[in-house]
Every structure is written in C-alpha cells, then in structure tokens.
Amino acid sequence: MDREEFNRFYAASFPRLVGQLYAMTGDRAEAQDAVQEAFIRAWVHRSQISAGRRGEAWVRVTAWRIAVSRWQRAREGIRLMLLAARPDHAAGPGPDRVAFVEALRKVPAEQRRALVLYHVADLTVEQIATETGVRPGTVKARLARGRAALRPYLQETAAPVRE
C-alpha cells in the first residue's frame, strides 16, 4: 500500500472502524485511541496490508487487541466496564439509548464483539470465526447469548443467523 492508497484507506475506514470499536467497547475515547494506534501500526506494516475489507479487518483486529490490552492494564482495582461508563459529553442520548448502552456494557466483551461484527460490520459467522480465532459454533453461541442478554431492552423480531 503506497502513501496515497493509505491516505484513502485511512480517510475512508477510520470513522467506520471507530464506530465499530465503540460499539464493541462502549468507550468512545478508547475506541478512537485504539483505532488510531492500529492505523499507526498499519502504516508501519503497510507492505503486508491491502486497502479495503481485508485491510479493515487487520486494523479492526489490531485495534481490538489494543483496546483489550488497555483494559487489562486498567483492571488494576477497577472493573473493566467501569472505564466504559465514563460519561460522554459530546452526545445527548435519550433514555432508551442510555439503557441500551448500559445493557450492552454488561454483555461479555467477546459476545459484544461478535454482535458488532455480525450486525454492524456485516460479517458472516465464518468470517467472524476467522477474525476472532474461534469455531463457527462458538460464534453462533456468542451471538445467541449476546442477543438473549439484550432482549429485555429490545423489541427484536427473531431472525435466523446467516452463515
């Protein structure tokens, strides 16, 4: 990937990946920082990365790992999700949204990750399995559990999981 390709890749993918990481982590600042750091690493490794969906997957996985490792460091004395409970002054979500975000934060991280990859990044179960390094059955289980945990907060109609 040359500089121009990277520029375009960065411009096109950065906001989208921050959105996905935010939905995964529940912390906007953390999502932003993790994606930012991942793009710096992507530039260092640009010879091994292509722009487009595969490149995005690389950055997303890297950003997720960065976020997770930060969480782990931050766990000293503090529960992981307390970090994510920082108020966000930029937005003014309504009570429904607040309740949903709070509920989402209580869902185990890997389940949240699967939900976001499936519903936001539009990956298939197989693709999620590849990206997260688990079997497709595990992905399905995570999706089902995550959905079940959030059901009280949603008026969701049952939809079959696409392969």
Place this chain on the structure above:
Amino acid sequence: MSDLKDELRQLADEAACQARPLAVADVIRQGDRRHRRTIIPRRRGNQPAPRLAPRARPVRRWPGWAAPLAAAAAVTAVIAVAATVPGTIHGPGSAGHRPAASAVYTVYAAIFGPPAGRDGLVPVSTATSTPGKPIHLRGMSGVAITPDGKTIYAGSGDTVIPVSTATSTPGRPIHFRAEVSAIAVNPDGKTAYVEVGPRSGPRVLVPVSTATNTPGRPIRVSIEGRVIAFTPDGKTLYAGGPGTVTPINTATSTPGRPIRVGMLPTQIAVTPDGKTAYAVGFQGAVATVTPINTATNTPGKPMHLPGCTCFIAITPDGKTAYAGGSDTVTPINTATNTPGKPIRVVFPNASPDEIAVTPDGKTAYVASYGGGPDSVVPISTATNTPGKPIRVGSGATITITPDGKTLYAGTMNKIVPVSTATNTPGKPIPLHGPINGIEILITRGPATSG
C-alpha cells in the same frame, strides 16, 4: 426500542460521525519514527546518535465533521484569495477553462508537512498559475487571513506568526501559554481570536489586536473543535462547545450565557442579515441543525436531518441554508426554518465535507475531502439538483473568488481552477508534495501580491 441491528448501527454511526482522527501526516510520521527505531543500527564508539524523525506534532483536534479532512490532511493547505490588480489573466488555462476573471488573485496555499520543515505558505498568482517562493512556518497549525487580505495569521506551536501578504515575510511571533489550535479574524478586521489550550482540558480564546499584534486578556469559554463564527457586523462571536454555543461580546470580550443546543456543534453559520445563527452537529446519532435568534440568543426548534450533518452554508440572499453530510445536502428555508427535500450527493467511499455558494447565489458547490477524483459537485440552487461531478482530483476543498467566476479546488498535490460558468476544471497549479485536505479562507479586501 427497535431492533438490535438498528441500535448497534446507530451507536456505531454516531461514533463514526464524531471520530476525530489525527492528521494522516501525523500517523505516518509516528509510524515512520517507530519503523526507524527498529532498523536504526547500534551506535559504535563515539559515533553520533542517528537522527530520528522529528517529534510528532502535537495532536490537532478535529471536529467530528472534519474526520475525512483530518484523516486526509497529510498536507493541509489554506487557500486565501485576494483581489489584486484588475486586468486580464494570462494564465495558461486549459481548453476546458481559463481562469479568466476581471481581477487577478493571489492564492495562498498553507502547506503542512511532512516533513514539518516544509510547513508554510505558498503564494500562487493566478496570473501566472505558478507557485511563488514558500514562506516557511515550521509546525504550522491554524491559519486565518484578515478581511483586507493584508495579513495572514498562522499558528505555530504556542505562537501565532503574522505574515504580511504584501512582502510575504513573517513578522515577530506572538506568544501564548499553550498550543494554538485555531485562529479566526473578526469581520471588522481589528481583532484575531486565537483558540489556545491543550488537547484535553480547558481552552481559552485570546483576542489579539491586529493593529499591534498584542494578545489581550484570555476569554474563558467552553469551546471545542475550532467552531467559531461571527455576526456580519463583528459585534458577536459564537463559540461552539460541548452542548452549547456561547455568544461573546467582542467589544468587551465578555461571554454571555451559554445557549444550550444539546449537541457538540461542528459548525456555526450566521445569516447575512445577522439575525440567525445556525449550529449544526449531532444529538445522539441524530444530525441536528439548531437556529439561534441572535437578538435574544435563544435556540429555536432543532431540525433533524438525515445522515451526519457536518457542514452548513448560507446563500448570499440569506434565504436558504444548505446543511449536509453523509450522502445528502438539505436545503433549509431560513424564513420558516423548515428543511426541504434532501439532495443526494454521493461520493464513492467518501462523504460531502464542505459547501460553498457562489456570490450570485446560483450554485452551491459540494466538496469531499476523501474518495475519488470527482470530488466537487455543483448544485443548482434554483432547482436543488446536483450537476455532473467535476474532476479536480482526489480529496478537494474549495474556495470561490470574490467575483464568483472561479472556484479553486485544493487537492492532493495541486490547486485546480474551475470555471463556475462552465464547471470545467482548468490547468492545475502544481504544489510540491501530497496535499490531501484543504481549508479555505477568502479575503474580501483589496490588493495583495504574491
């Protein structure tokens, strides 16, 4: 509450809209620095230490709407257009367009590294369509030009450097206590306002007399994201901060009561009659435009628009405001504050980021900082229909000359004149190095020279 997919997507879209990336130049710089660290050989004996890449420039804050700009801003150029000597342009315009106009203009491209040593202003005379000698301003950040076009103020670290456009020479730096992130000049030309502060933490606006270039007493106000606007008479400055817009009496430098707009404004625009200020931004995942009565400084009923509403521009007659982002631009009737039918403006892999209206009000040009080469789209304000995209190069920002005859698009590595009569691009004016994002300022004043 609705479907899980919708909820997750709304959350993600909201965060995406408000993402604030570092300039790509900083990403590349930091990446290169790390890479060099890994390949630098060990020193032997008294061999001097190998020189690392320059320290990364302090992080710039970018408003959410400017994400594509910031992302693409390896080099940022500010183009300032100033009328000079009336006459015919003899530039080598292409068959498609000669940037013919009744006046000659000087375009200033403010270039931001990398490397940081290349930062500076490049004057370009539209008469010859060639860049002049660069004015080097290391580590340049915000830039603004006085209405008379005589002085450009450029932020550089914790200083602002006034540059005379008559002589193209930088003056004595004006020092501040923290990093300068934005500069705006009052329409009366008497005062420049400098946003100063750390990336995280309270910021202040410091008024600077343009007559003496001396800073005044800092104004403590909630401000974030370089969101500053003035009423046309210059008597009131509006500063956008988290959830509020704060009016500041420029005569006394005193802030008024913050106006609650329920969002982080990404831009504020004031109608030509000065009666209404429009703040655009996000409320949750919802794009919002809030009108503010400038007489009472009270907010009106917010308008919710599709997509990420990132920018707004008002026609010279003040009758219509165009607000947009994502893939639409929505005309707003300013008399009734009602949005019209959204106009779809789609850029592949990018979003509209900026809009400029010609002085005759007939055409609104929408530009995208990212995406492909067709990065400017004209919209007829009579019919509110988009025209054929104009191929000026990847990632453009735009300015229109005061006479309205030429639009200048700054792109990756060049400035492209576009005839507003025919919407055809002329011969590009090359600039050294990749330019990916451009901010634009236009002087309304008389003579400058390149």
